[in-house]
Amino acid sequence: MTAAYEVRGLTCRLGGREIVRGVDLEVRHGEVLALVGPNGAGKSTLLGALTGDVPVASGEILLEGRPLGQWSSADLARARSVLLQANQVSFPFTVREVVEMGRSPWLGRSTAQEDEAAIAEAIERTDIAHLLDRPFTALSGGERARASLARVLAQRTPVVLLDEPTAALDLRHQEDVMVVARDLAAAGRAVVVVLHDLSLAAARADRMAIVEAGRIVGIGTPADVLTPETVERVYGIAVHVLTDTPDGHPIVVPHRERSDTASS
Structure with a gap:
């Protein structure tokens, strides 16, 4: 790689x-x-x-291989896409318009067919087809996160x-x-x-x-x-790290004292 x-x-x-x-x-x-x-x-x-x-x-x-400071903003937008925590949009654009913004860096460099394909794929991957005509500002936090991710996916950056x-x-x-x-x-x-x-x-x-x-x-x-040693030191909490899991991936569980009150 x-x-x-x-x-x-x-x-x-x-x-x-x-x-x-x-x-x-x-x-x-x-x-x-x-x-x-x-x-x-x-x-x-x-x-x-x-x-x-x-x-x-x-x-x-x-x-x-090139210093980040030497990249123009336009080239950078075609090289990397970014999803921030805030998911803020200042104006009541529809969800479809927000997703379409992901194609802005490619204006004049892609065909309408390529743009539509990228947008359609992003909408499908994020499960937001039912939200497309709604104002972004009217969405829940989770819906905004998915619409913002669709914009990132539509950008199609390496x-x-x-x-x-x-x-x-x-x-x-x-x-x-x-x-x-x-x-x-x-x-x-x-x-x-x-x-x-x-x-x-x-x-x-x-x-x-x-x-x-x-x-x-x-x-x-x-x-x-x-x-367990690393997680406990960094997070300041005792944990169990379960490794014998069905998919083989470790699971981190905080150590919790058993309740003295038995449930009926």
Whole structure:
């Protein structure tokens, strides 16, 4: 697998504070890389640096072997697509119009047929056909998340960056999103996804990077990274890591004391 991103000694400061500190990271085509860690660890800031939206205080980010700062905004929009946590749209565009925005970077470079095919595929993959005529601003949080993901998919970029794409979704649609991420990787795209659900990340990611206080303190396969000792140290809670699971992927369960009150 070739590298989409190469990150060397990355440090980012926001509000005078170091949020990302000395990070080295490689993101590869053909894989899903999950960034996990506690709240405030720096995961979204690290993802924002990869998008080009968070300034780099020191270090270097290469996208497809070229310094990120040398990319024009138009070229960058055709190279990587981004799903942010907020899913904000300022005006009451319909859902269809929001999805169509994903084709904007390709204006003059694609045919109408290519655009329609990309939009139709994105709508089907995110299960939003019944929402197309509704104003985006009238949607629930989960519906907005799916419509925003459809816009990202319609963009058809070789790199896809997703910041907590499952946060507002029910169980079925969480699985749907991560299956989409897997399919993108299988097609040769590089996918980076910020997740809080360690078990979901373990089930769908090729590699996981645990972020703590702005640093990557563990990276590798889910089985290598998700040890009880590492999770307990980073999250400050005792856990069980179940490895004898039907699909072979580890499941992280907090250690809970049994109730003294027996149920009848």
